[in-house]
Amino acid sequence: MIELSWPQVSARRLERQALAAPREGGTPADVVAAMCGAHAQVMSAAELSIALRLDGVTRADVRRALWEERSLVKTYGPRGTVHLLPARDLPSWVDALSRLPLGHHAFPDGVRMTAGQTAEVIEAIRVVLDGRELTIDELGDAVVGATGPWAGDLVMPAFQTMWPRWRQAMAAAAHHGALVFGPPRGRKVTYTSPPPAPAPPALSGSVLPMGGGGASGHADGTTPGGGGAVDGAVELLRRYLAGYGPATPEQFAQWIGAPRAWAEGLFEAAGPQPVSFQGGTAWVLPGDTAAPAQAPGGVRLLPYFDAYVVAGRPRELLYPGAARTRALAGGQAGNFPVLLVDGTVAGVWHQRRSGRRIHVTVEALRPLTRAQRGELDDQVARVGEILEGRPELTLGPVTVGPHA
Template sequence: MIELSWAQVSARRLERQALAAPRTGGTQADVVAAMCGAHAQVMSAAELSIALRIDGLTRADVRRALWEERSLVKTYGPRGTVHLLPARDLPMWVDTLSRIPFAHNGFPEGIRMTPEQTVEVIEAIRVVLDGRDLTIDELSDAVVGATGPWAGDLVMPAFQTMWPRWRQAMAAAAHHGALVFGPPRGRKVTYTSPPPASAVPAPGAGGRPDEGASRDSGPVDGAVELLRHYLAGYGPATPDQFAQWLGAPRAWAARLFEAADAEPVSFEGRTAWVVRGDTAAPAQAPAGVRLLPYFDAYVVAGRPRELLYAGAAAARALAAGQAGNFPVLLVDGGVAGVWHQRRSGRRIHVTVETLRPLTRARRAELDDQVTRVGEILEGKPELTLGPVAVGPHA
């Protein structure tokens, strides 16, 4: 069995995530595909995640790819969280996410929708969004009009208000290819159909989604392809790690590893898997300084956490064991601090809290990263080294 060290795996992941050095060629879709999606609950963080990986890119370029070129789509991705995905890969994601077995509906009796109601809502969304961009209120009126008053019952507690019943099916609708986010209308979010470039087919007959339920329980082509993408970017990995990243049952993920014919390797004394034959690692040790934003894919998908967040990093940069809630300072492939940026007009105040002293060379690289953050966010950055007082993002 091939043996791989943490240093080798770190160097491999940095290279494949375009974090060893930004790409000078290729497209944003290529980079986002290698990331297996960019977390976009905080849109400025998604823009920074992508632009850091491509030489000369700015947030305006990311927005253009998303809203004008439509080479990227914003939708509900792994774990039901908002992500930017390549439009060309949307069929793979839909095929995977719509097949994940549904484990548990946390809504109590009287609030949760039946499988039949969920199917009805998803198909209503598919029809009413065809060729249209609708705000959430416009979409709600259209869905209730197409399904019935029961869908509009205000039964879901949300942010000191109540949402209509049908909204518990929004992630399932995205996972079945019925909706993606549309271009903002002023400050309002809109929803629309997937772009033509994605060519997402409707799920096959017999689907009974229940807020994410599967069309069947067997892993098939799309899921195998997604697993290979994941292993290429974040392997070696285990079925448990993949299941946690995707938001899928562990037994289902284990069967998927078998279907993908993944190859076992020894990773720091433990068995993990890579795409068969893909065991190479760079000869150079992991190196470089990077400022990664909230929920960057490198730290969210990277495992084991005790190696990525070694020593004091675990206590300072994880939130109850969860990665991504803090923007992190990455030094030589490992988390070595946290940071925060605050904008005031054109000025961007960047505070970096280091967990260990930086060499002169690493400090120079940090200065370069701060400059790059300013370029991406189209502002003038100012660096302060010191404690970060801002808590974790929810």
């Protein structure tokens, strides 16, 4: 069995994530495809994640791709969290995410909806959003009108208020191709129908080509292994392994938000290649065992929930030493923006904007060489370019806590 070391894996991931060097001539959709989606709960962080990976791109270019060109789509992705995905890949994402088995019930009896109510709400969302862009209140009124008063019961605790019952189905509605985010209406978020599906609907640029499954949706959580019926899920696993392998079924299950048994069945269907990694067995795409000749290098400032750290495993190697306690929040990656040095987390950072001025504070957890300090200065300048402001760097403690 071929053995891969942690430095080799770090170098592979940096290169494939366009973090070893920014990609020249690519598009936001290209790098988001390689990232397996950009976490977008904090939109400024998503813009920075994407633009850092492209030469000369700014947040304005990312916004143009999302709201004008519509080459990116904002929707609910892995783990039910808000992501930016390539519009060209959305049908295969829907095909994959709609196959996820139902997880544990997040709400008690009297709050959660039945499977039948969930299906009714999803279909109502699909119908009322057809050709429209609605705010959350407008969407709620339309859904309750189409289903019944039960959908509007204020039973979901959320941010010191109560949300109506139907909102627990929003991520499921996105996973079944019923909604995506629409352009903002002033300060208000809107929702709309997904863009028309291109043909063929296979994830673009995959290492191994696959036939694409349609956006048919599978609320029953069908177990993988049925030939062409799992194309979307298998293709998503292959893209994940291309970007973040070697990986295990457990790691993939944690990333996508699915039971481990389901992920194990998907690995069997995909037929990846086992390799030896850190004293155990992990998997890569068949034949995909090469690593860059050079050691992992470079200094990067990654924002909240950057895909490199959220999907990167094992945590104890990605967050060595003091980084494990300083840059993780209860074991959760992404809650702190991180200083990345040679492929591993070596500090945290924070940026605060005041007009055109951007105050950047970097707390390094180990001494930086003169060359690394020079790279950090370059990286701060790049952050300022992306965010269209004038950056000022301070080296010292970051006093801001983790993002929820």
